[in-house]
Amino acid sequence: MKNLIKYFTFLLLAVCMGSCQKDETYTEFPAPVWQVxxxxxxxxMTAVVVLPNNLLPYFNENDQVAAFINDECRGVGILVDNAFFVTIKGTPEEISNVSFRYYSTQNKYMYTTDSFLPFEQDAVYGTVDAPEVLSLNIVQ
Structure with missing residues (x-):
């Protein structure tokens, strides 16, 4: 019986230790200085955007959102009531897509979207009553 108890104790410890995994770590970034x-x-054009629910626990009022076209900053978000208002600059003949980047001051991670939003003069993406939720991926 003692051997059986030892065996189950050993088995339990082995299972517990095997299930302990380190949290995945990502590249930490210094706070960006985005300028247009x-x-x-x-x-x-204007965008009113919010973070997805999975990032809300890490949200801080010092976090930053910016809009980019071809890796060039074209707009920096202003935080108002948990939504970022972004004026995205361009030229009348602009035909590129806009992507967004989000910097979390709490975890020092950078997140980005794909280039999905066509730049259109005077266009509005999201509103105060219905802001668009960014689909963000962590930068490794």
């Missing part, structure tokens, strides 16, 4: 070269762009 306003002099280069004569038109704009």
């Amino acid at each position: 070269d306003d002099a280069k762009y004569s038109v704009n």
Whole structure:
């Protein structure tokens, strides 16, 4: 009987130790300094965006959102009531898609979207009453 108890104890410990995994770690980034070269762009569009539910526990009022076209910052979000208002700058003949980046100050992770939103002069993406939820992926 003692051997049986020892065997089950050993088996239980082996199972517990095998199920303990380290949390996946990601690259930490310093806080970005995103700026737009306003002099280069004569038109704009507006986006009102919020974070997905899975990132809300990490949300901090110092977090940042910015819009990019071809890796160039075209708009920096202003936080109002947990939504980011982003004025996205461009040219009248702009035909590129916009992507977004989100920086979490709590975990120092950078997140990004695909380039999915076509730049359109005077267009509005999301509203105060119905902001668009960003589909973000962590930058490794």
